[in-house]
Amino acid sequence: MTKRLELTPRLRQLADWVPQGAAFADVGTDHAYLPVWLVLQGRVRSCIACDLRPMPLRRARETGRLYGVSGIQFRLCDGLGGIRPEEADTVAIAGMGGENIAAILSRAPWTADGAHTLLLQPQSRAEVLRRFLSEHGYAIRREALVRERGRLYPVMEAVAGEMPLTPGQCCGGAKLLNDPLxxxxxxxxxxxxxxxxxxxxxxxxxxxxxxxxxxxxxxxxxxxxxxxxxxxxxxxx
Ligand SMILES: C[S@@+](CC[C@H](N)C(=O)[O-])C[C@H]1O[C@@H](n2cnc3c(N)ncnc32)[C@H](O)[C@@H]1O
Incomplete structure (x- = not known):
């Protein structure tokens, strides 16, 4: 019998925002829990899982094997460097610092072309990421806070658009007004x-x-x- 995969609250929040039928890419996938879960749920029509380093990518492939999932394309690459714009309409970049996520997006300006939805979860320096988005042609469409192991994590959905933010909004959140946390x-x-x-x-x-x-x-x-x-x-x- 295949094992059942449960996502942690942080990854589950990201998964909930992946639209049905998405062409999905996960940047910095590590164990590939998110892509594997999405494929198991039949949520995505295609799936790329990539990582900068061979060891996490090996773990990612291992998770795919463990849960009997095929069809994920595993790629060793820096950021979005190994993904063509037409291969994904929904891109997750989660579990790394806000500066690193901003640097990855700045090397792939096609992510602000209006055809891509970004699901971003900075582990630290969220204010750097919000400021980057606001200054580089992205708008945060929604934002949510997730509590995991006693820590609060912001999760953001960003698309192409205009979104001027004040320094306070960069630090405290752009779209969190109705969030219980x-x-x-x-x-x-x-x-x-x-x-x-x-x-x-x-x-x-x-x-x-x-x-x-x-x-x-x-x-x-x-x-x-x-x-x-x-x-x-x-x-x-
Ligand atoms: C802490 S793990 C996060 C795993 C998963 N995304 C999550 O949120 O649970 C961060 C992963 O990002 C990868 N990473 C860091 N910088 C990267 C980059 N520039 N391009 C691709 N992967 C990167 C690391 O190798 C590591 O596997």
Whole structure:
């Protein structure tokens, strides 16, 4: 009997946003749990799983074998470098830093051509990714927070479009107003930035002072956003 594959909440959120019949690509697939689950569910019409390094790709193939899945194309490549634009309409890039995801997208500008949906889940530095998207012709269509092993993770769906974001929105989330975990996320972001300001306050060079000033401005905006969101039409935590 074939084993049953259960996705963790983070990967399940991504999977839920993959449209039925998608031509799907998973960048940085590692164990390939997401592509294998999608194929097992009959959700996708084609599937590419790629990774930068041979070992994760070996694990990915092993997961495919374990769950009796065929039809996934496994590729060793850097970012989207091994995928042609017409091979995928839905691209997931999950479980890596926001800077790395932004760098991968910047090397594949075709992802902002209007024919592609991006499912992005930064592990850290989500603000770098949101800022990149807003400055490079993408719009975040929806965003959700997922709690996994005690940590909050933002998951974003981005498409081609215009989406000017303030520094506070880059840090606190662009489309999280109705998310039940938004308040917790804002509190954690505020605490992290307060820690950074405290560190910068100990330095005396002008560059650190300038950075501390700009973080303080962001903190003011986040506190304002928190008030706004708390009074928004949102289910209780
Ligand atoms: C922590 S795993 C995430 C696995 C899975 N996507 C998830 O969210 O659970 C990150 C994977 O991304 C891969 N990776 C990092 N940079 C990459 C790049 N530029 N191109 C392709 N894969 C990359 C790593 O080799 C690693 O296997």
């Amino acid at each position: 938004a308040d917790q996320y804002l509190i954690e972001t505020i605490l992290r930035l307060q820690g950074a300001v405290a560190g910068l306050n100990r330095a005396s060079d002008p560059e650190s002072r300038k950075r501390a000033d700009s973080l303080r401005d962001i903190l003011t905006e986040l506190l304002f956003m928190r008030e706004e969101w708390r009074h928004g039409d949102r289910p209780a935590n």
